[in-house]
Amino acid sequence: MSEEEPLDVAASEAAWHMPVRTGRSRLAAADRRFGMLLAIPATLIVLLLVGGPSLQTFIYSFQKVSFNGPTPFVGLDNYVRVLNSDEFRESFRITTLYAAGFVLISTTLGLAFALLLNERFRGRGIARTLLIVPWAAPWLMVGIMWKWFIDADVGMLNGLLYQFGLIHDYVPYLATPNSALLATIVAAAWRQASLSGLLFLAALQTIPPDLPEAATVDGASTWQRFRYVTVPWMRPVLMVVLVTNVIFGFLQFDVIYAMTQGGPGNATTLLSILLYRQIFQFSNVGIGSAIAVILGLVAFGVGLIFVKFLYRSESVYGRTAE
Amino acid sequence: MTRLADIRPSPAQTRHRTPLSRRRIGRTVVIYVSVALFAAWVVLPLWFTAMSSISQPAEMVARPPHWIPQRPTLENFQAVFGSASKASNTSDQNARIVSALAWSLIIGISVAALNLLIGGLAGYGYSRFRFRGSRSGYVFLLVSRVVPAIAIITPFFVAFRVTGLINTPFALIFSYLLFTLPLSIWLLRSYFDALSPEIEEAAMVDGASRLRILWIIVAPLAAPGLIATGLLVFLEAWSEFFYANVLTSQLTVPPLLASYNSLQTFSWNTLAAATVLSLIPPVLIAVVFQRYVVSGLSHGALK
Numbered sequence: 001m002s003e004e005e006p007l008d009v010a011a012s013e014a015a016w017h018m019p020v021r022t023g024r025s026r027l028a029a030a031d032r033r034f035g036m037l038l039a040i041p042a043t044l045i046v047l048l049l050v051g052g053p054s055l056q057t058f059i060y061s062f063q064k065v066s067f068n069g070p071t072p073f074v075g076l077d078n079y080v081r082v083l084n085s086d087e088f089r090e091s092f093r094i095t096t097l098y099a100a101g102f103v104l105i106s107t108t109l110g111l112a113f114a115l116l117l118n119e120r121f122r123g124r125g126i127a128r129t130l131l132i133v134p135w136a137a138p139w140l141m142v143g144i145m146w147k148w149f150i151d152a153d154v155g156m157l158n159g160l161l162y163q164f165g166l167i168h169d170y171v172p173y174l175a176t177p178n179s180a181l182l183a184t185i186v187a188a189a190w191r192q193a194s195l196s197g198l199l200f201l202a203a204l205q206t207i208p209p210d211l212p213e214a215a216t217v218d219g220a221s222t223w224q225r226f227r228y229v230t231v232p233w234m235r236p237v238l239m240v241v242l243v244t245n246v247i248f249g250f251l252q253f254d255v256i257y258a259m260t261q262g263g264p265g266n267a268t269t270l271l272s273i274l275l276y277r278q279i280f281q282f283s284n285v286g287i288g289s290a291i292a293v294i295l296g297l298v299a300f301g302v303g304l305i306f307v308k309f310l311y312r313s314e315s316v317y318g319r320t321a322e
Numbered sequence: 323m324t325r326l327a328d329i330r331p332s333p334a335q336t337r338h339r340t341p342l343s344r345r346r347i348g349r350t351v352v353i354y355v356s357v358a359l360f361a362a363w364v365v366l367p368l369w370f371t372a373m374s375s376i377s378q379p380a381e382m383v384a385r386p387p388h389w390i391p392q393r394p395t396l397e398n399f400q401a402v403f404g405s406a407s408k409a410s411n412t413s414d415q416n417a418r419i420v421s422a423l424a425w426s427l428i429i430g431i432s433v434a435a436l437n438l439l440i441g442g443l444a445g446y447g448y449s450r451f452r453f454r455g456s457r458s459g460y461v462f463l464l465v466s467r468v469v470p471a472i473a474i475i476t477p478f479f480v481a482f483r484v485t486g487l488i489n490t491p492f493a494l495i496f497s498y499l500l501f502t503l504p505l506s507i508w509l510l511r512s513y514f515d516a517l518s519p520e521i522e523e524a525a526m527v528d529g530a531s532r533l534r535i536l537w538i539i540v541a542p543l544a545a546p547g548l549i550a551t552g553l554l555v556f557l558e559a560w561s562e563f564f565y566a567n568v569l570t571s572q573l574t575v576p577p578l579l580a581s582y583n584s585l586q587t588f589s590w591n592t593l594a595a596a597t598v599l600s601l602i603p604p605v606l607i608a609v610v611f612q613r614y615v616v617s618g619l620s621h622g623a624l625k
Contacts (some may be wrong), residue, residue, distance in 0.1 A: 034532050035451025042444030042507055043459045049500040050466040056477035067480070113360060121353050129609055130364045132616070136608035137368075138561030140576040141597055148374065148590050149367045156370040159387030190367065195619070202620040251470050254563045258580060272472055279476055280568060292473035303468025 065285035099249030110196025143258025146187035177267030374594035398595035445510030513547025550618030
């Protein structure tokens with residue numbers, strides 16, 4: 001999806017379609033004024049709430065900031081210190097690992113759930129309702145539930161594995177670095193797989209029924225139907241879900257905060273946790289803002305692909321869905 | 323390949339007429355096993371939390387574990403509401419769950435209402451009219467969707483501290499507009515786009531004012547979109563933790579639950595009861611209004 005036009009206003013203008021009222025110029029002028037009046041308050045609020053703080057955070061990242069005193073500029077000092085610190089590099093590595101695992105698990109499970117719930121079977125309605133439940137649970141509560149669900153003393157997961165004879169003693173999953181990282185990934189993916197599944201299922205349901213039927217008449221096997229009808233149809237959704245999941249993975253905070261607070265050691269200290277600590281525990285606003293800018297740029301870079309992609313899918317879905 | 327006699331009215335009917343082949347039985351088994359695994363994945367953490375909330379701490383450590391508590395109790399819920407007879411359990415923290423639930427509700431509803439009003443007008447404006455700056459304005463809104471809220475919290479913290487709004491519901495209502503407004507404008511615009519402008523034009527010929535048309539004709543037609551957007555925004559506000567944790571001292575439910583860990587009399591069973599209470603509203607909303615929520619989600623992500 002990279003070879004074509006980059007995100008720019010001109011390209012989006014071409015895709016822009018709306019009823020244009022030409023030929024009635026007096027009315028059109030009044031329309032324009034009215035439309036602008038409607039749009040201005042919200043646009044200004046977003047400008048104020050997103051534009052202002054973004055700019056301020058950017059400025060902080062070049063300053064030595066204390067919450068009460070003066071804020072002298074220190075040039076690139078904060079960035080140099082951040083990029084040279086082992087803590088940041090390790091956190092960046094962990095964040096990337098975390099995002100990768102999160103994307104892999106939530107996307108795969110989501111797709112599997114959607115394909116399953118698109119089949120006919122008894123109780124499908126209840127199963128589809130179940131799919132929405134993890135998504136409805138707030139991230140923090142997901143973290144709390146999973147922390148105790150996999151707990152070494154009271155956790156049901158240990159009890160279950162123990163009863164099936166898969167483990168001989170209860171395992172403290174959050175006590176060792178690798179298993180803690182994996183556990184926080186699985187917990188977050190529990191919720192995100194739901195969202196992915198809901199989106200995939202919605203897309204599966206828009207496949208016109210005559211498409212797979214026609215393929216069957218033409219002698220396509222189940223696999224061929226999946227490969228040549230379902231997969232191409234799902235490609236735009238798959239891209240959207242993938243990018244959404246990457247962003248959610250890079251920005252995860254709540255689940256980690258509830259389960260490990262970054263530990264054991266620094267094993268689950270994602271960039272989000274690092275910047276929270278720097279700003280609100282150590283009052284290193286400059287350093288924390290530099291981390292925030294870096295994290296923001298990473299998420300933003302991925303997000304731009306997302307926005308660009310939304311423009312594309314708009315034209316695809318505009319024709320078929322509505 | 324296919325003989326004419328094999329052609330049946332529709333594949334859905336042939337499915338029942340053909341005799342059960344080994345392959346079909348295999349398919350059924352695979353489906354039901356998968357559904358069971360899926361259900362276990364979704365339900366087990368929730369089941370565990372719900373059962374913990376009605377268990378006594380002593381029963382939690384039983385091996386093999388009790389899947390249903392043998393001596394269920396409501397003590398945990400009493401402790402959460404701060405009315406338990408055991409004085410040690412009724413810490414200040416626990417009694418605050420009622421006020422946190424109320425604030426979460428008030429803030430969620432306020433943010434949703436503001437979004438529908440301000441975002442609805444803007445969504446309509448961007449959907450129907452082309453004006454100076456309409457494209458750049460809209461592209462800006464889109465781009466602002468990908469600025470991570472978590473990265474730009476410090477200026478909010480500083481500004482609210484200076485203005486004395488810190489630790490008030492206004493701080494949250496105000497800052498929550500940051501991540502909800504771009505989404506709701508986007509959602510509502512796509513719902514308005516799906517409505518034909520002809521009715522509005524007819525009403526205009528009849529002399530109705532533009533605002534009146536918006537209120538009397540457009541809003542009812544776009545009701546599903548308004549409901550979906552309102553619900554998504556409410557759920558977003560109900561779930562938000564990072565800002566609520568930094569900008570208030572446990573005013574809403576998520577930061578309050580996060581603070582249970584540091585209680586001297588911490589017990590998982592009490593936390594489980596509080597978690598169950600705070601999960602009921604969003605889960606109920608999502609299940610009851612499933613259709614709207616899913617429609618909103620796929621509009622938000624796919625359109």
